[in-house]
Amino acid sequence: MLEEAGHRVIAVDLPGHGIDHTPLTEVNLKSYTDCLSAVLDKESEKVILIGHSMAGVVISQTAEYFPEKIEKLVYLCAFLPDNGQSLFDAFGIVDLGDDAPTAVYIDEAQTYIGLNDEAIYSHFYADCSEEDFQYAKSKLVKEPLIPSVTPVQVTEERFGSVPRVYIEGLRDKAIPIKLQRAMYAKMPCEQVITMDTDHSSFYSHPEELSVNLLSLA
Template sequence: MSVFVLVHGAGSGAWVWYKVKPLLEQHSHTVIAPDLPGHGKDKTPLADVTLAAYVERVCQILNEQPEPVVLGGHSMGGGIITQAAEYCPDRIRTLVYLAGYLPENGQTMLGISQEDTETLLLANAVFSEDQLAVSFRPEALKQVGYGDCSDEDMALVQALLIPQAAAPMTIPISTTPERFGQVPRVYIECLQDYTIGPSTQKRLYTALPCKKVISMDTSHNPYLSAPQTLAEHLLALA
């Protein structure tokens, strides 16, 4: 049996995995879906939410496990698991990017978005007065990331989505071939994605080749719209 550690994306929390987690657990796998600092039930102040804090939380969890894990990251979580793999590569069996940022050494997640010609993310971003946080126009949420999600899903998202600290998106990822580069990678692309456009996802996994690329004909958030199919893909990697 495998240990899955699933890292959520921007503005989200452990709650995003609530449909997928039991589908993996019913096959006797262990699933850990943490709230990153400042997300969900974690009350870290926004000013203290950094990329380093995110990565430290993930590495702490990895080091607590009895065996190397399948480490999944959705969206922003992709950048986080990339940096975590540089710091603790021996604690990871496989990296799984779910429509996630897969930055090369020196890239930032914001920089990747700025080069994305298909994304609707930045056009609908709203920064706080102090520039510490970014949220998204509520009326654009469905179009940007949840196009195939039900009204029930959208009610949950609108109730639980929070402003995202801007700082983690602007910090360059630092990796080496000797550490991050030695951890096997799988990419799950979402073909109806307007958060990280399909062309950008392809560019990312082409620049840093993955041992397997899986395609899902969904929006950016298939853990809500296609949980059974997503779970089946993850189970195949166990």
């Protein structure tokens, strides 16, 4: 839909995700930022960089390295960490009570993050069609733990110089709306867009999401 509107779109498979089969034990936050930085390095124009969920951490740290390459950062139901804060640290900034997510588990060796099968639909794809849910579920992988416990190191001079937009999902159970709002209250964005959606609006409400993204271009 974005391409039909005249934009060029690059969807990135981070190491250990999608078609990239880098072993979990070899992946850290730098692996992610190196991958994304390599994409940015090839671009002659500034990009609008969108991070969903965990990738909010990745786009924040990458913006510290390449602020001159990024026109705008868009956090789509994403983690928005403060300097010195990891993804997991973000859960400590607000008491979620009964809304605390239950989909994620960490293996005994503390090497990867997995998902409890019975909670995947309700936490990530509650508004999706059965077809989209099954497709999305087939793409899920175990994620290395290290990137999620590594604090970001960002400065106001570099990361802070890039405009930020947050797109919140009111019915997100993976990153509950209470946590989303606590994060962007602590790390203010120039604009907040509200969608009455689950965690994965690119599957469940693609037309509405595309309209919102096009409004930022």
